[in-house]
Amino acid sequence: MLSFVQNMGGGFLLIILLFSLAYFILWVYCLVDVIRSDFKDQNMKVIWIIVILFGQVIGPIVYLMLGKSTKASY
Structure with missing residues (x-):
């Protein structure tokens, strides 16, 4: 299987x-970390979900x- 992928130029594909x-x-x-965490401001949870979903790669x-500084500390 691996030689087939390499013969097809699959090194880059792999x-x-x-x-x-x-x-x-x-x-x-x-995403799971945001959902399970408590934040200082509850609106930050929604903001972080939007950033993760629509921020694509970044x-x-x-x-x-930056997310750790917005979490609530107990």
Whole structure:
């Protein structure tokens, strides 16, 4: 199977598939984290969901960098 993919020029295709799978896992992780977390302001939950859903590639990355500061601490 792997030699078939490589003969079809699949080295690049395989790399794209792996990056797509990694991004999908990151996207799902961020979405689940937002849904399960409590925030200082409840509107922030809706805002982060919108950023992750419509931010495409940059949305989950922005959430991972900035989202922790908007969560409620107990």
